[in-house]
Amino acid sequence: MREPRVAFYGDDFTGSVDALLQFARRGWSGRLFVGLPDPATLAEAAATHDVVGVAGVARSLPTAELAGEVAPVLRRLAALRPHLVQYKACSTADSSPEVGSLGRVIELGRQIVADRTVPLLFAQPDFGRYTAFGHHFAAESGVVHRLDRQPTMSAHPSTPMTESDLAVHLGRQTALTVGSLPWTAYGSPGAIAEWLEGSDAAAVVLDALDDGHLAAIGAALLGTAAPVFAIGSGGLSQAVASAAPGPAVGLPTRTGTAGPVLAVSGSRSPQTRRQADRAAAAGWLVRPLAAGDGHDDVLAALREGRSVALTSDDADLAQPSPTATLDTIASAAAATVARVLRAGATRRVIVCGGDSSSRVTTLLGVDSLSIAANPWANVVLLRAHSGDPAVDGAELLLKGGQVGDDDLFERVRDLGLPAEG
DSSP states (O other): OOOOSEEEEESSHHHHHHHHHHHHHTTOOEEEEESOOOHHHHHHHHHHOSEEEEEOOGGGSBGGGHHHHHHHHHHHHHTTOOSEEEEEOOTTOOOOSSBSOHHHHHHHHHHHTOSSOEEEEOOBGGGTEEEETTEEEEEETTEEEEGGGOTTGGGOSSSOOOOOBHHHHHHTTOSSOEEEEOGGGOOSTTHHHHHHHHOOSSEEEEOBSSHHHHHHHHHHHHTSOSOEEEEEOHHHHHHHHHHSOOSOOOOOSOOSOOSOOEEEEOOOOHHHHHHHHHHHHTTOEEEEOOTTOOOHHHHHHHHTTOOEEEESTTSSOOOSSHHHHHHHHHHHHHHHHHHHHHTTSOSEEEEESHHHHHHHHHHTTEEEEEEEEEEETTEEEEEEEESSTTTTTOEEEEEOTTOSOTTHHHHHHHTTSOOOO
8 A cells, every 4th residue: 555655633623724835736646634633544534645734732732631632643543654744733833831831742753653863854944844953933024023923923822932942942842852953954965864863852943944954854854764753834745745855737717606705803913903904994794703793784794795804812812721721712602603604605614723623613513624726825615525515616715824924714715706818
């Protein structure tokens, strides 16, 4: 039976989709499952694709619950005998000792996949994420900030970033040693692989400032004896696929879906707020998301051809804990989406927020996702596959809180208009 080159677990759905996109852009065939499928289904997909992925929710879980979520997936992925098992993490290294601990993931990966130094690559230059001499940087509104000074991540409600040195940040989450390798050591061919093979550290942060650095890292990882366990962003997916690209494939930029769009937001990112405000100025119905909502005004607007955005940053959905609040938001959003889809009022939905995307997609009963179109940059329209006829075939855009320009909602709506010319 054919073995996949890479198998990955994504710690949220938006990140999982980004990994799938990076592989697809470089000619790798892939399939992304929503939750862990049975062994036969996973093996069948692995036999016919270069990469298989499982989208999960580990990023938002208390650290004590990580092993229960992640370990079964890593065991099943490792059993496929891929060259590399990737734990797809956010490009801003979202984690803490208490929530979504990547330190704990390092421990699990070494126990289950390979007891050797774990490469850590969070840089993703085309997304404005860079690592230099172990310190991480992230762009926001066109300005590159050191991670602990980036407006969104420095004030993140679950995992605020107080340290830009990734080895220090991750070292606080495990008793294992975390080191770093600067880009200045990448000079000679084979240097990265030799350094990783000879390292005494349990895990090593890898610098990357451009696609050349990613290509060198990808070649090193594919040139290392299998199995390899690595943690990283879509930049890691790009690095590996770039080192062994498949046939050139042009992803479609549009689909045949027309009509208004529904956006539901669990994100409290300032960027998502700007997108909602821009949509309101363009004539969308924009109002707070509400639990137990009858959705009558939402359905009426969509049936009139008016797009709708429901926001959570100004909604009264607070619960005793962040996890409970997230669950309440996701339940309210999923109920709205389900009713709208069953009513046939739209076939295109935007879900904002990585953690919310994970929960909403699961609550909708989506089994797996495939790429329907890549309109521009890292924006991906997904086709949902589900046993529920109302959900099956719907187009979903799962958007991280910081992702997209201010006019993202409008540009997605415009994809349903006739192409010019």
